[in-house]
Amino acid sequence: MMEEKKTPKKQEVFRYEQIAGDVIQLIEQGTYRSGERIPSVRQMSQQQGASISSVLQAYLLLENRGLIEVRPQSGYYVRAAPIDNLPEPEISSPGLDPNHVNLHDLMMMAMRDSLNPGLVQLGAAMPNLELLPTERINRIMAGLARTASKGTHRYELPPGLEELRVQIARHAVNSGCQLSPNEIVITSGGVEGIDLCLHAVCNPGDIVAIESPMYFGTLQILEVHGLRALEIPTNPRDGISLEALQFAIEHNPIKAVLTISNFNNPLGSCIPDEKKKELVELLARYDIPLIDNDVSGEIYFTEKRPWVTKAYDKKGLVMLCSSFSKDISPSLRVGWVAPGRHKNTVEWLKFTTSVATATLPQMAIAQFLESGGYDHQLRRIRREYASNVALLSQAVTRNFPAGTRVTRPSGGFVLWVQLPETVDSLELYALALKNSITITPGYLFSPTNQFYNFIRLNAAAWTYPIERAVRRLGELVVELAGKNAV
Amino acid sequence: MMEEKKTPKKQEVFRYEQIAGDVIQLIEQGTYRSGERIPSVRQMSQQQGASISSVLQAYLLLENRGLIEVRPQSGYYVRAAPIDNLPEPEISSPGLDPNHVNLHDLMMMAMRDSLNPGLVQLGAAMPNLELLPTERINRIMAGLARTASKGTHRYELPPGLEELRVQIARHAVNSGCQLSPNEIVITSGGVEGIDLCLHAVCNPGDIVAIESPMYFGTLQILEVHGLRALEIPTNPRDGISLEALQFAIEHNPIKAVLTISNFNNPLGSCIPDEKKKELVELLARYDIPLIDNDVSGEIYFTEKRPWVTKAYDKKGLVMLCSSFSKDISPSLRVGWVAPGRHKNTVEWLKFTTSVATATLPQMAIAQFLESGGYDHQLRRIRREYASNVALLSQAVTRNFPAGTRVTRPSGGFVLWVQLPETVDSLELYALALKNSITITPGYLFSPTNQFYNFIRLNAAAWTYPIERAVRRLGELVVELAGKNAV
Numbered sequence: 001m002m003e004e005k006k007t008p009k010k011q012e013v014f015r016y017e018q019i020a021g022d023v024i025q026l027i028e029q030g031t032y033r034s035g036e037r038i039p040s041v042r043q044m045s046q047q048q049g050a051s052i053s054s055v056l057q058a059y060l061l062l063e064n065r066g067l068i069e070v071r072p073q074s075g076y077y078v079r080a081a082p083i084d085n086l087p088e089p090e091i092s093s094p095g096l097d098p099n100h101v102n103l104h105d106l107m108m109m110a111m112r113d114s115l116n117p118g119l120v121q122l123g124a125a126m127p128n129l130e131l132l133p134t135e136r137i138n139r140i141m142a143g144l145a146r147t148a149s150k151g152t153h154r155y156e157l158p159p160g161l162e163e164l165r166v167q168i169a170r171h172a173v174n175s176g177c178q179l180s181p182n183e184i185v186i187t188s189g190g191v192e193g194i195d196l197c198l199h200a201v202c203n204p205g206d207i208v209a210i211e212s213p214m215y216f217g218t219l220q221i222l223e224v225h226g227l228r229a230l231e232i233p234t235n236p237r238d239g240i241s242l243e244a245l246q247f248a249i250e251h252n253p254i255k256a257v258l259t260i261s262n263f264n265n266p267l268g269s270c271i272p273d274e275k276k277k278e279l280v281e282l283l284a285r286y287d288i289p290l291i292d293n294d295v296s297g298e299i300y301f302t303e304k305r306p307w308v309t310k311a312y313d314k315k316g317l318v319m320l321c322s323s324f325s326k327d328i329s330p331s332l333r334v335g336w337v338a339p340g341r342h343k344n345t346v347e348w349l350k351f352t353t354s355v356a357t358a359t360l361p362q363m364a365i366a367q368f369l370e371s372g373g374y375d376h377q378l379r380r381i382r383r384e385y386a387s388n389v390a391l392l393s394q395a396v397t398r399n400f401p402a403g404t405r406v407t408r409p410s411g412g413f414v415l416w417v418q419l420p421e422t423v424d425s426l427e428l429y430a431l432a433l434k435n436s437i438t439i440t441p442g443y444l445f446s447p448t449n450q451f452y453n454f455i456r457l458n459a460a461a462w463t464y465p466i467e468r469a470v471r472r473l474g475e476l477v478v479e480l481a482g483k484n485a486v
Numbered sequence: 487m488m489e490e491k492k493t494p495k496k497q498e499v500f501r502y503e504q505i506a507g508d509v510i511q512l513i514e515q516g517t518y519r520s521g522e523r524i525p526s527v528r529q530m531s532q533q534q535g536a537s538i539s540s541v542l543q544a545y546l547l548l549e550n551r552g553l554i555e556v557r558p559q560s561g562y563y564v565r566a567a568p569i570d571n572l573p574e575p576e577i578s579s580p581g582l583d584p585n586h587v588n589l590h591d592l593m594m595m596a597m598r599d600s601l602n603p604g605l606v607q608l609g610a611a612m613p614n615l616e617l618l619p620t621e622r623i624n625r626i627m628a629g630l631a632r633t634a635s636k637g638t639h640r641y642e643l644p645p646g647l648e649e650l651r652v653q654i655a656r657h658a659v660n661s662g663c664q665l666s667p668n669e670i671v672i673t674s675g676g677v678e679g680i681d682l683c684l685h686a687v688c689n690p691g692d693i694v695a696i697e698s699p700m701y702f703g704t705l706q707i708l709e710v711h712g713l714r715a716l717e718i719p720t721n722p723r724d725g726i727s728l729e730a731l732q733f734a735i736e737h738n739p740i741k742a743v744l745t746i747s748n749f750n751n752p753l754g755s756c757i758p759d760e761k762k763k764e765l766v767e768l769l770a771r772y773d774i775p776l777i778d779n780d781v782s783g784e785i786y787f788t789e790k791r792p793w794v795t796k797a798y799d800k801k802g803l804v805m806l807c808s809s810f811s812k813d814i815s816p817s818l819r820v821g822w823v824a825p826g827r828h829k830n831t832v833e834w835l836k837f838t839t840s841v842a843t844a845t846l847p848q849m850a851i852a853q854f855l856e857s858g859g860y861d862h863q864l865r866r867i868r869r870e871y872a873s874n875v876a877l878l879s880q881a882v883t884r885n886f887p888a889g890t891r892v893t894r895p896s897g898g899f900v901l902w903v904q905l906p907e908t909v910d911s912l913e914l915y916a917l918a919l920k921n922s923i924t925i926t927p928g929y930l931f932s933p934t935n936q937f938y939n940f941i942r943l944n945a946a947a948w949t950y951p952i953e954r955a956v957r958r959l960g961e962l963v964v965e966l967a968g969k970n971a972v
Binding site (some may be wrong): 104107108111114115126129130132134137138139141142143145146148150151152153154155156157158188189191192195199203204217220221223224226325329330331332333334344347348349351352353354355356357358359360361 | 590593594597600601612615616618620621623624625627628629631632634636637638639640641642643644674675677678681685689690703706707709710712811815816817818819830833834835837838839840841842843844845846847
């Protein structure tokens with residue numbers, strides 16, 4: 001209701017952000033290249049059917065972000081070196097043996113540093129709180145708490161709050177997925193969902209095939225359960241190699257496959273929908289469950305939401321995991337799983353290991369989704385993250401030495417940077433920390449150290465301190481590359 | 487603040503409840519026995535320094551609950567058969583071999599039935615929502631949500647909210663325990679804490695010594711982790727047998743011991759403080775961790791809070807687990823662990839398997855504890871649960887056939903009932919369900935079926951439908967006992 005009263009102002013804000021987003025896309029697609037002039041304010045106003053003032057605001061935003069510059073008496077020009085000046089990282093080439101994972105001291109160190117407010121945080125993949133609907137969620141929670149009955153203090157036992165499961169099932173249609181609320185189990189965040197799924201289908205010592213690189217939290221879950229990770233080569237654009245996966249399946253007793261098919265963290269890869277279908281069919285032939293983490297699936301920069309693998313699942317083998325931590329709020333700790341044929345086991349594990357998920361956060365998200373606020377929110381963060389990813393990418397391009405490679409994600413909000421071979425990411429981590437900057441060292445994303453010279457950068461926000469930090473990081477990489485080359 | 491405005495009325499309520507509580511204690515202690523006259527209203531008013539009206543209200547309450555009866559021209563008399571008409575259950579005598587646990591279908595069935603509002607719920611050990619400070623918590627949460635900053639939407643990473651850990655450490659002094667906030671890890675409810683502790687110190691196949699009977703949720707966690715349960719004989723009064731435990735340790739490679747030293751669920755046993763010290767010292771000699779679930783430790787009916795085993799821990803071997811689900815709200819999902827020397831591992835496991843606990847519930851409990859509301863709340867539920875446990879116990883005594891035994895817990899809110907040997911608790915479960923009543927069958931509390939003729943009853947509430955249900959249950963037990971004896 002608050003939204004409606006403010007409609008005119010909100011729409012105006014939306015308009016100029018939309019224009020800025022369009023321009024960013026044009027620059028990224030190469031329609032306008034570095035040093036080229038973009039349409040004048042008047043032209044753009046006519047093209048877009050927008051007010052002069054909206055276009056001016058949009059251009060000011062782009063200028064402030066260092067994307068375009070104004071040349072007096074001449075117009076607006078694309079300022080930064082275009083994103084594709086640096087090549088993309090190579091496809092990963094892990095060894096052929098499954099590996100036990102043991103990286104937890106490193107992860108806990110990175111976790112603790114991520115809590116330090118004195119550091120510029122380029123390490124942890126935290127969403128940008130400025131872009132999340134925190135005020136709206138707070139209002140909803142305040143309203144719910146004020147009017148809540150005693151009954152809401154009961155355990156909300158698995159599968160979890162029905163209203164929320166209904167909303168999730170409705171929203172899943174956008175991702176090509178026909179889900180019934182009864183197929184869904186609410187979890188305390190996305191990570192718990194992955195933990196439950198792995199637990200449901202694997203026993204200690206089992207082998208799990210994973211995309212490589214893979215989000216370190218997931219590798220840690222493998223370690224917790226005594227599972228062995230078999231890394232499958234993964235392309236920075238279209239994800240896990242099906243040929244390599246098939247080969248691995250034929251030569252190893254693989255019990256599950258683990259992917260982030262939409263916007264792998266850290267790789268940014270997105271398996272094209274047609275290839276997703278092939279992946280699901282391949283695993284169906286061998287009756288192997290696919291645990292697919294779709295936590296960033298809604299944050300796409302393309303025209304259309306990429307589908308989820310679950311959309312192609314005919315045998316109930318796909319275990320789809322997601323959460324609202326990246327696009328609504330990390331602190332509510334609400335996620336969900338659609339575990340297919342293993343639903344009963346997942347529900348039992350959920351009940352046994354944590355009984356239930358907190359009720360009020362589930363109610364708040366259900367209400368937010370029902371009110372339609374979610375779609376508006378998603379449009380906003382897609383635009384902003386697309387812009388911030390482009391800006392960070394350009395800053396890396398400007399500041400890092402030759403030999404650096406960087407991903408071009410079409411969604412999510414992290415960049416995966418391959419540094420010159422002489423640079424060790426742990427050395428860089430220590431050096432960056434002395435400069436009050438965090439990064440995530442590549443070691444964390446594989447049990448085999450193959451990414452020793454990679455780092456992951458969080459692109460969720462773009463501010464002047466971040467811009468300065470990236471410049472400083474570039475200097476540190478140059479320094480290390482030179483020192484180690486000697 | 488709302489509290490203060492209402493002070494006079496609240497105090498009056500408090501007064502008559504206090505008097506009623508005192509009378510119940512006098513009856514339980516045997517000061518007044520069945521059929522005996524209790525002090526007149528005038529006498530009691532003088533003894534207690536309370537108004538006539540308070541005493542009248544107290545007697546009315548006791549009368550409504552069937553504890554006393556008024557005889558015209560004569561006075562008030564103790565009505566029910568005294569609680570010690572039925573003998574206590576025997577000490578458990580489990581077999582000597584560790585056992586894999588496999589009871590989850592049964593547990594999930596009981597869990598689902600516990601959600602059915604059409605049934606009289608004597609099964610699940612749900613706290614009585616009427617006695618929990620739900621309105622107060624709702625007000626606190628509404629206030630917090632209204633004034634919360636964006637920052638509260640950040641992940642509240644392990645070890646969890648500092649204000650809450652400070653409050654927990656302060657409160658722990660009452661249980662004999664000097665804890666630093668830095669020793670505490672916040673969990674999503676008490677069960678998660680036990681799960682993390684077991685995970686931290688055991689590997690699949692390991693043997694864990696447990697009190698017998700043991701809360702089924704804990705047995706399920708053992709199953710989840712592929713652990714073997716070695717049941718130790720446990721006395722309904724003073725808990726786990728140290729002699730039997732020592733024997734077990736000498737003959738098995740025991741990796742951890744699991745107890746509910748204060749008010750075992752379902753047994754109600756409480757290990758006396760001096761014996762706790764011996765237990766801790768015994769395990770210290772063998773360097774075996776003790777995972778102690780203190781979730782009901784605050785709900786004591788005696789004068790003094792029983793201490794926690796952690797109070798005697800000199801080697802960091804005691805892993806103390808607790809939660810606020812039984813005395814503040816089940817749906818907030820906030821618990822905590824003081825894992826001693828295994829703290830880093832527990833923290834790592836918490837981060838890896840669920841990242842964080844929801845923030846707002848942590849803030850709400852911290853504020854509630856800080857405001858001093860917790861102590862008031864605890865006094866209230868101790869009185870009420872003592873009364874309700876006594877009432878349920880008397881109702882069982884009145885309605886169940888000879889050969890029945892029932893525990894006399896000095897805390898918590900469950901009763902453990904041993905039925906005649908011819909009665910199978912699963913048969914009774916099915917029959918009770920047909921009569922719209924749930925119970926928890928004894929099978930769930932041991933991996934060895936040794937409690938096939940036991941049931942656990944929830945004594946958190948006492949209402950007329952419950953009274954009627956217990957009467958009906960008694961008839962069903964009589965029926966089954968007769969049928970099976972033939």
